[in-house]
Amino acid sequence: MTATLAEHDAMRRALDLARRGPRGVNPQVGAVILSPSGDVLAEGWHRGAGTPHAEVDALSRLEPGDARGATAIVTLEPCNHHGRTGPCAVALIDAGVSRVVYAIADPNDVSSGGGQRLRAAGVDVEQGLLADESHDLLDSWLTVQRLGRPHVTVKWAQSLDGRAAASDGTSQWITGPVARADVHRRRAQADAIVVGTGTLLADDPALTARAGDGSLHANQPVPVVLGERAVPDSAAVRRHPHPFLQYPGDLAPALADLRQRGVHRVLVEGGPAVAASFVRESLADEYLVYVAPALLGGDKLALRDVGVTTIDEALRLSVESVEKLGDDLLIVATPVPEGDS
Structure with a gap:
């Protein structure tokens, strides 16, 4: 499935939201939740180490069940590990999200694999929307991941x-x-x-x-x-x-x-x-x-x-x-x- 115009707009918004977060150990990430008709239901971004990740931040602004059948637009692949917070991939699955579109894959071996986990749960997943813009935003963080x-x-x-x-x-x-x-x-x-x-x-x-x-x-x-x-x-x-x-x-x-x-x-x-x-x-x-x-x-x-x-x-x-x-x-x-x- 090709990303819709609403999803393109939402990814641009997610990138703007990501820039609000601090640049540091964790990546700057933004997320937008869209209704099946393409309306914005909620927005979120990561505010720093130990705080909810962007997807969870956005979901927290909704009532239980409001995200069922929705699409999550995220600038970075949802994480798949337990750190200070739980896996975002699981949070999206539990919320009933039916589609996830993210810009770039998580290069971190510890936290990557969220896309695969979402697919295994029957969620429609698309990668690569506005990938160049997300790479530009996370350039220095991605370099640190590559170099160690x-x-x-x-x-x-x-x-x-x-x-x-x-x-x-x-x-x-x-x-x-x-x-x-x-x-x-x-x-x-x-x-x-x-x-x-x-x-x-x-x-x-x-x-x-x-x-x-x-x-x-x-x-x-x-x-x-x-x-x-x-x-x-x-x-x-x-x-x-x-x-x-x-x-x-x-x-x-x-x-x-x-x-x-x-x-x-x-x-x-x-x-x-x-x-x-x-x-x-x-x-x-x-x-x-x-x-x-x-x-x-x-x-x-x-x-x-x-x-x-x-x-x-x-x-x-x-x-x-x-x-x-x-x-x-x-x-x-x-x-x-x-x-x-």
Whole structure:
């Protein structure tokens, strides 16, 4: 059965409802219940971990029996597991819903299978309505499900000869104001920003996302410090809008904890040793390299040892874009999958 015009309209509404929910550990999901004649009976959305899922939220607005023979329009496949809440697929079956239309399948092995369960109970099920729009909405959450951890972007600024600082250690500013504004824009798009204790103690970064006039962007990444050295009481990061998180050098446990906190996108800003550790452990999904037309010489490399000893071991990248930012260049690259190089 092909989706009706009313079902298309309802899915667009469900997507709007989904955006009301918080972005975090759980996906943003919206649901609309339609009568057999295509009228809206109820709406719902997921309001965060531990709260009713979108389908149950919508059903809760109806009297018992009102959903019998109805159609449920949902932006994500109804779940099929017992967590803090029961399976949405079962709730829809018990409510007497006769048809379920959802945009995209649940990629989580634990919660997926709702569509199959609904079909086994005799419910008419259709998948794929406005799938592209739902993918766009859930892009970062879906990435976390695929990777099993937050998406990691490693960023650094360097001179044309690959140096992050002059011989005396000074590094502000290698790049110009246009490139720095781009960095702050990307900080505002991240959920967390990571530096090592070495960079924090040497540069005392605020780790905020700021506009050209110095004001803070509406979205601020959570500051994350890697390393066991104490953060001074006077450190600028202590005045960040969000309390900073500190982890020892083990990256996998740190990323796992960030995922549990609802972090989808991590921006690694330094320094050279921390950046290299993410590269060395194959935890870098994207690179942002800001290149200034300057020569510094010396040994203050932008990236430390990444475990490459011969040219055959080079970590090959695919250049996604090159952009001129004032006098500087921004190179965006991603790792080439093994076997493709």
